[in-house]
Amino acid sequence: MVNSSSEPPLAPGNSALPPAVEAAGLTVVRGPHTVLRGLGFTVPRGQITGLLGPSGCGKSTLMRAIVGTQAKVTGTLNVLGRPAGHPFLRTRIGYVTQAPSVYGDLTIRQNLDYFGSILDPTRPAPARRADTDRVLGEVDLTSHADTLAGNLSGGQRNRVSLAVALLGSPELLVLDEPTVGLDPVLRRDLWNLFHSIAATRGATFLISSHVMDEAERCHRLLLMREGEILADDAPEALRTRTGSGTVEAAFLHLVDEANANSRTKETAR
Amino acid sequence: MTTQPATTGTTASTAGIPVSTLNLSRTTATAGRVLRQLRHDPRTIALLMLIPCLMLVLLRYVFDGSPHTFDNIGASLLGIFPLITMFLVTSIATLRERTSGTLERLLAMPLGKADLIAGYALAFGILAIIQSALATGLAVWFLGLDVTGSPWLLLLVALLDALLGTALGLFVSAFAASEFQAVQFMPAVIFPQLLLCGLFTPRPQMHPVLEAVSDVLPMSYAVDAMNEVLRHTDVTATFVRDVLIVAGCALLVLVLGAATLRRRTA
Numbered sequence: 001m002v003n004s005s006s007e008p009p010l011a012p013g014n015s016a017l018p019p020a021v022e023a024a025g026l027t028v029v030r031g032p033h034t035v036l037r038g039l040g041f042t043v044p045r046g047q048i049t050g051l052l053g054p055s056g057c058g059k060s061t062l063m064r065a066i067v068g069t070q071a072k073v074t075g076t077l078n079v080l081g082r083p084a085g086h087p088f089l090r091t092r093i094g095y096v097t098q099a100p101s102v103y104g105d106l107t108i109r110q111n112l113d114y115f116g117s118i119l120d121p122t123r124p125a126p127a128r129r130a131d132t133d134r135v136l137g138e139v140d141l142t143s144h145a146d147t148l149a150g151n152l153s154g155g156q157r158n159r160v161s162l163a164v165a166l167l168g169s170p171e172l173l174v175l176d177e178p179t180v181g182l183d184p185v186l187r188r189d190l191w192n193l194f195h196s197i198a199a200t201r202g203a204t205f206l207i208s209s210h211v212m213d214e215a216e217r218c219h220r221l222l223l224m225r226e227g228e229i230l231a232d233d234a235p236e237a238l239r240t241r242t243g244s245g246t247v248e249a250a251f252l253h254l255v256d257e258a259n260a261n262s263r264t265k266e267t268a269r
Numbered sequence: 270m271t272t273q274p275a276t277t278g279t280t281a282s283t284a285g286i287p288v289s290t291l292n293l294s295r296t297t298a299t300a301g302r303v304l305r306q307l308r309h310d311p312r313t314i315a316l317l318m319l320i321p322c323l324m325l326v327l328l329r330y331v332f333d334g335s336p337h338t339f340d341n342i343g344a345s346l347l348g349i350f351p352l353i354t355m356f357l358v359t360s361i362a363t364l365r366e367r368t369s370g371t372l373e374r375l376l377a378m379p380l381g382k383a384d385l386i387a388g389y390a391l392a393f394g395i396l397a398i399i400q401s402a403l404a405t406g407l408a409v410w411f412l413g414l415d416v417t418g419s420p421w422l423l424l425l426v427a428l429l430d431a432l433l434g435t436a437l438g439l440f441v442s443a444f445a446a447s448e449f450q451a452v453q454f455m456p457a458v459i460f461p462q463l464l465l466c467g468l469f470t471p472r473p474q475m476h477p478v479l480e481a482v483s484d485v486l487p488m489s490y491a492v493d494a495m496n497e498v499l500r501h502t503d504v505t506a507t508f509v510r511d512v513l514i515v516a517g518c519a520l521l522v523l524v525l526g527a528a529t530l531r532r533r534t535a
Contacts, residue, residue: 031535067377069373069534070533070534073533085532095374095377101370101373102371103369103371105310106305106309110302110305114299114305115374115378117294117295118375118378119379121292121295121298164374
């Protein structure tokens with residue numbers, strides 16, 4: 001674990017590095033539907049960017065495109081300076097899907113050991129074991145390490161899935177609703193963990209949520225609606241710009257505005 | 270709609286690398302993981318190991334009056350059991366991998382498709398060896414199955430059959446959206462082969478059309494190889510041909526199975 005600090009430390013500003021995610025004209029088609037419509041945005045490095053919007057607005061599809069598991073992606077999408085889906089990125093992105101993608105018939109430790117050995121088989125076993133112990137502690141599951149994942153509660157299983165994504169030292173963590181179904185204490189602890197990982201390792205987070213109160217914990221926000229980005233700003237800037245007290249109010253304000261715009265366009269036709 | 274040319278490298282990264290080269294430690298890690306999953310499911314292991322043995326015992330006493338028939342059918346079944354059981358186990362296991370999201374996670378990680386498939390083949394191959402060793406040992410030493418050739422050759426064919434079953438199961442799981450469908454593929458893929466493989470009636474006695482069909486089904490050669498071992502003391506040219514055909518089919522279907530694994534899905 002100490003060895004991980006031997007990697008080149010990231011410069012505080014990281015200005016020389018390309019942004020974590022850079023998209024232009026990003027469009028995704030799924031079956032007959034265009035799920036993402038020409039998105040353009042950047043996700044800065046070393047920060048926590050929240051991806052917010054109602055269910056079905058395209059958050060998960062956008063995340064899958066960034067991770068490189070989404071088919072029919074057109075436009076430009078660069079991740080850590082490479083085209084999304086590049087083999088170089090496979091060890092550098094930690095990805096948590098909405099449903100916990102772990103093996104229910106393995107213990108938590110066995111799950112982590114397996115994914116760890118896929119991530120870096122050349123790493124000596126003691127180092128891998130230390131890594132497993134570290135992530136177990138980070139998601140607060142050390143005492144359950146030898147429980148079958150299938151016997152855990154939904155929230156616990158989500159945390160196992162998160163622990164898998166934290167293995168190694170990913171530069172970008174793409175987390176699809178990681179705090180769904182968790183109690184307030186755990187939610188707070190996880191957000192603290194995200195912030196400390198971002199601060200100490202310079203890792204970038206892209207975290208989706210449809211719970212607006214989590215937005216306040218992000219450095220930046222991408223507000224999505226129906227496959228388009230409504231706003232890309234810091235939380236306080238959003239509140240000031242829309243004159244709202246909360247991000248939720250700001251979001252509703254922007255939605256109403258967008259609806260009004262499309263209505264005037266239709267009547268003009 | 271603006272349809273710009275894809276600059277994300279989507280097509281290049283999926284079409285450019287056909288099947289990534291095998292990584293030994295990732296393959297063995299995957300095989301170990303599959304076996305560890307099974308270890309938490311002792312009932313499945315027991316069923317896998319005991320059912321072929323029980324069927325052989327049953328068969329032995331069904332043909333109590335005609336030991337020669339038991340020799341013929343028993344030897345054929347030693348080749349058919351591993352194929353059927355490994356087909357079922359693999360198709361369900363890989364279907365679960367696809368539906369639980371673990372496959373997507375693995376393919377977003379630096380795991381090659383070949384690593385995954387070889388890992389499954391290795392794990393189920395080991396299981397098949399134990400299963401076939403038990404069944405063959407029981408048949409030869411306790412049930413009086415009269416084999417002219419070496420029982421080791423029976424074991425070799427059984428192993429290849431198991432790999433063929435694993436390959437078919439893996440391939441078919443790509444076309445099943447649920448466990449219900451996956452199980453239905455068993456009669457669809459296995460039963461015709463079972464009927465045409467020469468188990469019930471020698472293939473030359475079938476309708477010429479059916480005989481021609483049986484000529485291109487791999488199970489026919491698996492059963493043929495078993496019968497060669499049954500009747501000949503040494504390794505015959507026919508046996509070698511049969512073994513190569515079964516192995517070739519297993520390899521071909523494994524490659525087809527690899528092609529159904531996609532890093533990018535809709």
